[in-house]
Amino acid sequence: MEKSDIDELVDVDAGEISPRIFIDDDIFERELERLFPRCWLFLAHDTMLPHVGDYMTTYMGTDPVVVARQKNGSIKAFLNFCRHRGMPVCRADSGNTHTFMCSYHGWSFNLAGDLVGVPRYKEGYRGELDKSKWGLIPVPRIESYKGLFFGCFDPDAPSLREYLGDMAWYLDGLVDRTPGGIEVLGPPIKWVFQGNWKFAAEQFAGDTYHLATTHNSMFAGFPWLSEQMEATKRSDFGRQFSSRLGHGALFTAGEPSPRSIFSNDPRLTEYFQDELQRAIAHLGRERVNLNQVHTVFPNFSYIIAAPFLRMWHPRGPNTFEAWSWPFVERSAPPEVKQSVKRSAQLMFNPTGLAEQDDAENWAEIGRVLAAGRLNRRARLNYQMGLGRGRADPVHPGTIHDTMTGDVPQLGFYRRWKEFLTSESWPHVPESELRITGSGVACSGRSAGEEVPQ
Amino acid sequence: MTTRAIPKEDGRDAALARLLLRAEIEDFYYAEASLLDERRYSDWLALFTEDTRYWIPTRQNRMQHQMQGETSGEEGTALADDDRWALELKVRQRESAKHWCENPCSRTRHLVTNVRIHRVASDEVEVKSSFLVYRNRAGDDVDLWAGERTDTLRRVAGSYRIARRYILLDQGVLLSKNLSVFF
Numbered sequence: 234m235e236k237s238d239i240d241e242l243v244d245v246d247a248g249e250i251s252p253r254i255f256i257d258d259d260i261f262e263r264e265l266e267r268l269f270p271r272c273w274l275f276l277a278h279d280t281m282l283p284h285v286g287d288y289m290t291t292y293m294g295t296d297p298v299v300v301a302r303q304k305n306g307s308i309k310a311f312l313n314f315c316r317h318r319g320m321p322v323c324r325a326d327s328g329n330t331h332t333f334m335c336s337y338h339g340w341s342f343n344l345a346g347d348l349v350g351v352p353r354y355k356e357g358y359r360g361e362l363d364k365s366k367w368g369l370i371p372v373p374r375i376e377s378y379k380g381l382f383f384g385c386f387d388p389d390a391p392s393l394r395e396y397l398g399d400m401a402w403y404l405d406g407l408v409d410r411t412p413g414g415i416e417v418l419g420p421p422i423k424w425v426f427q428g429n430w431k432f433a434a435e436q437f438a439g440d441t442y443h444l445a446t447t448h449n450s451m452f453a454g455f456p457w458l459s460e461q462m463e464a465t466k467r468s469d470f471g472r473q474f475s476s477r478l479g480h481g482a483l484f485t486a487g488e489p490s491p492r493s494i495f496s497n498d499p500r501l502t503e504y505f506q507d508e509l510q511r512a513i514a515h516l517g518r519e520r521v522n523l524n525q526v527h528t529v530f531p532n533f534s535y536i537i538a539a540p541f542l543r544m545w546h547p548r549g550p551n552t553f554e555a556w557s558w559p560f561v562e563r564s565a566p567p568e569v570k571q572s573v574k575r576s577a578q579l580m581f582n583p584t585g586l587a588e589q590d591d592a593e594n595w596a597e598i599g600r601v602l603a604a605g606r607l608n609r610r611a612r613l614n615y616q617m618g619l620g621r622g623r624a625d626p627v628h629p630g631t632i633h634d635t636m637t638g639d640v641p642q643l644g645f646y647r648r649w650k651e652f653l654t655s656e657s658w659p660h661v662p663e664s665e666l667r668i669t670g671s672g673v674a675c676s677g678r679s680a681g682e683e684v685p686q
Numbered sequence: 687m688t689t690r691a692i693p694k695e696d697g698r699d700a701a702l703a704r705l706l707l708r709a710e711i712e713d714f715y716y717a718e719a720s721l722l723d724e725r726r727y728s729d730w731l732a733l734f735t736e737d738t739r740y741w742i743p744t745r746q747n748r749m750q751h752q753m754q755g756e757t758s759g760e761e762g763t764a765l766a767d768d769d770r771w772a773l774e775l776k777v778r779q780r781e782s783a784k785h786w787c788e789n790p791c792s793r794t795r796h797l798v799t800n801v802r803i804h805r806v807a808s809d810e811v812e813v814k815s816s817f818l819v820y821r822n823r824a825g826d827d828v829d830l831w832a833g834e835r836t837d838t839l840r841r842v843a844g845s846y847r848i849a850r851r852y853i854l855l856d857q858g859v860l861l862s863k864n865l866s867v868f869f
């Protein structure tokens with residue numbers, strides 16, 4: 234596949250995209266070679282691995298990895314792949330350990346991934362095996378943004394903070410809303426099904442448009458939500474944010490957003506009124522006003538008010554696995570945590586009022602693309618709001634003055650195309666980074682990779 | 687091989703009573719299953735008490751010495767943890783005709799088996815049962831879910847109501863695009 238082929242598949246200026254990017258084996262292989270190994274990928278939040286020896290297994294791209302809390306409090310990750318014959322060394326989803334013992338021939342590795350035990354080392358290898366060469370393959374770079382740990386395999390990638398760029402200002406609404414930060418609840422809800430991972434990633438980067446139709450059936454249960462939904466049809470309601478670095482968001486702006494909790498628990502109303510005041514005092518009214526749905530390029534999403542974190546793990550060109558974690562304010566009282574968790578699950582689990590219908594869309598598109606050939610020759614329309622992004626004195630990035638449009642989605646694919654067509658790490662020239670308004674002040678304030686503990 | 691003693695009269699009565707109770711509960715389950723398979727969701731909802739809990743915990747792969755984490759508890763996440771209000775929202779959604787993942791409607795079949803009565807109190811019975819649920823929609827789209835339910839059935843006005851349903855679904859990663867079915 235030539236660069237020109239991919240250029241032809243994604244026409245950002247015309248707002249046209251070929252459905253082949255969602256189904257072709259060649260495209261998927263190229264994502265595995267050029268996108269996932271180069272990007273900063275979300276691994277874990279600090280609170281998912283609270284104790285020394287806590288571990289979890291996850292994916293980077295399609296590669297299984299183990300993430301473990303080290304003795305010194307740091308986080309390390311490695312390919313889940315024994316250097317002897319390739320057996321996965323960790324076959325549980327999570328747990329606590331000091332050693333990963335491979336269950337094939339018994340090589341064992343410590344929390345840092347070093348090879349520390351080899352059965353029949355003296356008799357078999359005559360003591361000549363250099364154990365230091367046969368440790369687990371590490372994720373060479375791990376950095377944290379305010380407790381969110383990301384991993385990257387590419388030495389040429391910029392720092393995580395630079396990679397996030399203008400996104401960090403928005404991301405603070407997730408991880409720095411109140412002083413104590415968030416607690417992520419586990420285990421993650423996981424579901425795997427037909428479809429391409431980008432359907433979900435692009436939707437969370439800005440698709441307000443689908444709410445009225447896809448989720449029509451859930452609004453009946455929530456009159457206040459129907460009102461908000463009607464408002465999203467107004468052309469001046471909310472905004473979209475598109476980052477030159479591929480990230481995207483939709484958000485409402487104007488008044489402090491009620492935390493959109495889908496619960497009949499009156500304790501939450503009181504709690505969130507109080508939480509809102511604390512958030513305004515800590516993060517500032519400007520950003521607390523934003524009620525946001527985000528995708529951090531390429532496959533990490535979240536909804537701050539829902540509230541949950543989401544990973545979209547690719548499992549093939551037409552299969553992906555969604556992982557979802559509810560989160561709560563770390564300092565919230567236990568009964569509030571329970572109630573917030575339940576309401577997130579009620580809406581956004583695969584059993585949920587919203588999520589059931591999202592997956593139907595993605596799986597159905599996957600089904601017709603898998604079956605068809607003529608449909609792959611057609612072009613898909615990404616033209617709503619085309620060319621209407623602008624700089625803004627308050628909000629960093631490119632802003633589209635309504636919530637409904639394709640501005641961040643096109644930004645996502647523009648960046649995606651740069652990764653797939655570039656021979657080296659696709660750095661964006663400084664002159665194209667549009668960090669404006671309070672974004673400048675903020676990026677100064679939140680710069681640097683804070684490592685907890 | 688030993689020959690079993692013929693049970694005394696009162697022993698036989700107790701055995702018969704157990705048998706009748708189980709038959710009664712099995713009938714309740716078969717009727718419940720057909721409500722779901724016939725898409726009579728409001729009628730199905732009416733089988734639940736006002737204080738009910740419909741709970742599907744999350745399951746993980748864990749090493750044997752740390753099995754306590756295999757099934758999530760009260761503090762952890764759940765695939766579903768619905769009170770009557772939440773269940774009702776899901777039923778209303780189903781009946782709205784705008785719930786696109788169930789319109790066109792799926793075909794389902796709920797098989798209920800291995801019914802075991804665990805505890806009998808004055809007005810409540812705790813029962814375990816196994817299920818296999820089949821769903822077909824959109825041509826060749828097929829899902830199968832196996833699992834176990836632990837129910838608290840409460841006797842209300844001469845019939846049973848589900849006061850608690852705890853569902854162990856036998857999948858770590860859910861192998862379907864959604865769970866638009868009820869168990």
Ligand code: FES
Nearest residue numbers: 315317318335338
């Ligand atoms: S494959 Fe791991 S010890 Fe042989």
Ligand SMILES: [Fe+2]
Nearest residue numbers: 443447587591
């Ligand atoms: Fe949606």
